[in-house]
Amino acid sequence: MKKYILLLMSFFCLSLNFAQVGINTDKPALYAGLHISERMDPASTTPDKYNGIIIPRYTETQRDTELTPNMNTAQNSMLIYNITEDCYNYWNHAEQEWKSLCGALGKSQFTFDCAAIEVKGNYVRGKELDSSNYLAVPVTVTKAGEYTFYATTTNGYSFFVSGTFLKPGSYTIQAVGQGTPVVAQTDDLAINANGVEVNCTPPVRVNVQTDIATYTLICSSVSVHGTYLKGVALASSNNITLNVNVSNPGSYIITTTMLNGVIFTATGVFSSTGTNTVTLMGSGAPTVNANFDVTITSNTFAGNATCNAQIPITLPAMTYAVIGADNVYSWHPNNIRAKAFNSSSFGPSGKVKMVSFNNLWNTNNPATAITNLNGTVKPDVVLYYSFGLAPTAGLATALNNYVNAGGVLIYGTADNDANGTNTILNGIFGESNAQQQIAGTGSVDDNVYPINSLQNDPIINGPFGNTAGKYWGEDNSSTGTIIVKKLPANSVQVAAANNQFSKYTVDPSYSTVWYNDTKNFVYFGDSVGASETSTSELEYPSLYNNGVPLTKRYGQYPNQGTQAQFVYNSILELNAVALAIRKAATMGINPH
Incomplete structure (x- = not known):
């Protein structure tokens, strides 16, 4: 009998070794090798306290x-x-x-410097936080994975962000603000990163301002200060000042939106009524090479709440090249025209704000010009008045390639050379619509042509003066000027090829001065002479005084006594150069 009992016990133990195991249950679930029940009493509907499993x-x-x-x-x-x-x-x-099991990457590991955390936006008692309110937190990630970051206050608002770092590196996370500040005070943020409390010394603080003041912006007082260069971070000298009229003291927020890389802000408290001066401090770095307007907005509940201001961008240092070394009919550095390339006209405080505008090279030799144009270092602007140096086929090809690659060309035609002009126009635009001027009747030399009345055109009404409704004068026989019968697409006629004196039979759609707004190309139908001394009505229609463009009475030989007009050639020329520089800075052949 003992043998049978021992045999049964051995079989029972062996069966247990291969049976299902249940804890808190004698009926493990089917196919479960181990079943831990949440109840000691199977009849109970309430889980037992402290039931769970802890693994190593x-x-x-x-x-x-x-x-x-x-x-x-x-x-x-x-x-x-x-x-x-x-x-x-x-x-x-x-x-x-x-x-x-926490996703593909698990929990991340990262560090940050409390002092580098930036509190963005403005905080006012009773005003709910919006998308402008957040913490910018630069972090260094040493292990990729999930992350959480939050900062709390005891004043009704907090900040939170979560996400995934896909790989180690440096990042800036943005913890978005939520809630509404209850009390006007300075709050110390309690920061938690990945579940760990972070003790920041000194603490990261948020200044909650008091109730909003009632005030009015005085837009006529807006003044922009400082120098603005693309890619250069703003300093304390970059600011906007304006006056406000306060009728009820309190806190204020006056700001611009972030535009082209910069923003201006001012916050504080008006403690007295009447006129107060506010300074909006700039931050960021401009991303463009063109002036732009910003809108100043404020949180006032009454009165004028917005103003506009223009940010004057100073253009970078640029270069120009001259083809045509004649000292009267070109832009050669020895020509009186080049005196206008001084700092008062083209400089940091000039009519055209730029670092500098310097001559890269100049030549009167077509072969040298071709070599230079095809060289590695490209001028930003080419000034080619072709009187005495009509374009050869090779030079025209080099100029065409230069313009089609983004270079800026100001071109003045050679007398009676429609073929050379068409070679250039065909290479740049695929069109050959140039011809010699029609003879007309009456005056046979030095005709003047009306400038269109386009008040917003950058050449007609530019930094050196407004020529709208005035005249531009040719400097040769009446048939020597090269006119263009049909302009390429996206071109602007500056001066027509007809006048009321002797060219009234010429189609007014024909042009003597024009430019193209897609390609960087400005056209003058004659390379006119320039002088600092001539008061003649029949020569040198471009008049300068030590670089300053002037007007003069000129033209309509032999009827100059009754038909001569004041011409604005020099002003139009410098306005054209100003446009060329702006085009070179924003869409030119060199990166700026």
Whole structure:
């Protein structure tokens, strides 16, 4: 009998070794090797207190030093809890690594400097936070993965952000603000990163302002200060000042939106009524090479709340090249025209604000011009008045390539050379609509042509003067000027090819001066002479005084006594150069 009892017990124990295991249940779920019930009493509907399972816990260092070296096929799918990562890990033998159950990457590891955290936006008692209110937090990520960051206050608002760092590196995260400040005070932020409280010394602080003042912006007082260069960070000298009329004291927020890389802001408290002066400090760095307007907005509830201001961009240092070395009919550095390229006209405080405008090279030799145009260093602007140096086929090709690559060309035609002009126009625009001027009747030399009344045109009404409704004068026989019968697409006629004196039979759609707004090309139908001394009505229609453009009475030989007009050639020329420089800075052949 004893033998039978021992045999039955052995069989029972053996059966248990291969049976399902239940904890808190004698009926493990089907196919479950281990079933831990949440109840001691199966009839109860209430889970027992403190029921759960704790699996082995390791720091990441312990895991890698104690477990990983011993992992093999038998341990495939082993489950542990990674204390460092705050997540479950399992061993994947095929890939020979621990996998995280907290997503593909698990929890990230990153550091940050409390002093580098920037509080963005303005905070006013009783005003709900919006998208402008956030914390900009530069972080250094040493391990990719999930992250959370939040900062709280006891004053009704907080900041939060979560996400995933896909790889280590430097990033700036933005913790978005939410809530409404209750009290006007300075709040210290309580910061938590990935579940860990961070003690910042000194603390990151937010200044909550008092109730909003009632005030009116005085737009006539707006003044922009400082120098603005593309890519150069703004300093304390870059600011906008304006006056406001305060009728009820309180806090204020006056700002511009971020535009072209810069923003201007001012916050504070008006403690007295009447006129107050506010300074909006600039920050950021301009991203453009052109003046632009910003709108100043304020949080006042009454009165004028917006004004406009123009940010004057100073253009970078640029260069020009001269083809045509004649000292009267060109832009040669020895010509009186080049005296206008001084700092008062083209400089940091000039009519055209720029660092400098310097001569790169000049030549009266077509072969040299071709070599230079094809060289590595390109001028920003080419000034080619072709009197005495009509374009050869090779020079025209080099100029065409230059313009089509983004270079800026101001071109004045040679007398009676429609073929040379058409070679250039065909290469740049694929059109050949130039011809010699029609003879007309009456005056046979030095005709004047009306400038269109386009008040907003940058050449007609530019920094050196308004020529709208005035005249431009040719400097040769009446048939020597090269006119263009049909302008390329996106071109602007500056001066027509007819006048009321002797060219009234010429089609007014024909042009003597024009430019193209797509290609960087300005056209003058004659390379006129320039002088500083001539008062003649029949020569040198471009008049300068030490670089300053002047007008003069000129033209309509032999009827100059009754038909001569004041011509604005020099002003039109410098306005054209100003446009050329702006085009070179924004869409030219060189990056600026």
